[in-house]
Amino acid sequence: MSQLLDAAATVFTRYGYAATTIDAIAEQLGATKRRVYHYYRAKSDIFLDLIIAGMQEMIDGVAPLAIQRDVSSVDRLWRMAHYHAGLMMTRNSYQRVAVQAVEMHRLQQLAVKREPLDKFIALRDEYERLFADVIDEGKRDGYLRDVDPRLATKPVLGALNWISLWYDPERGDYAGIAKVADEYADFVVNGLRRNRP
Known part of the structure; x- marks a missing residue:
């Protein structure tokens, strides 16, 4: 079944939801x-399984980073952003489809079964909370500026998610995945840091 989802992710990425058959x-x-x-x-059932799998993969990677108590909040935020950026490139087709799904949902263009879509939205909300909680902690610790954590999470994830739209794994964009992830994680943290370098 994972091969089927991999194939579907490639096709949805290439043609978009409406044109995929x-x-x-x-x-x-x-x-x-x-x-x-x-x-x-x-195809809507495939699409839903695909976006849920993509979102779950993000949570599975970021949740352990978010709760590391022996690491400062600002360093956890950097690691979370780095992981997210890397996933946008290494699992590009899954993540691009998940980003498309969020936009389609926002525009009410996603006519699919309510229950799986609700699960996807709940996972998305859980993921955003992971970032918002760490940003809030960083604010309370004095590392990060006095921002609304939930609001600050939106542009953070917007910037990170955008990677899935411009990064082309077949071209091998830029100097490599690690370099892009490093720069995006630096961008996220420095944009929120109280005393910017």
């Missing part, structure tokens, strides 16, 4: 439509 997913998978239909009844 089960035929295109099957072709990318190197399988028949029947095989795809064995697991899924509709």
Whole structure:
């Protein structure tokens, strides 16, 4: 099933939700439509599983970083931003589709089953809370400026998510994933730091 989701992520990234077909997913998978239909009844079901998997992967990577008590809040924020930036490049198709889903939901263009969509939105909210909590802690510790943590989380994640839209893994953009992730993490932390370097 992971191969099917990988193929679907590639196709949704290439064509967008509206233009993606089960035929295109099957072709990318190197399988028949029947095989795809064995697991899924509709492309919307594939899309929902895909975006939930992408969001869960983000939470699974960031949550342990957010709660490291032996690391300062500002260093945790840097690590969280670094991980997120890296994931936008190493798992580009999954993350690009998740970013598309958030935008489609915001514009009410996502006509899918309510329950899985609610799960995705709950995961997104949980993920944003991880960042907001660390930003709030950094503010209370005196490392970060006096900002509304929930509001500050929006441009932080907006900048990090944008990587999924401009980064092209086939071109190998820039000097490498680690360098891009380093610079984005620096950008996030320095943008919120009380005393900027």
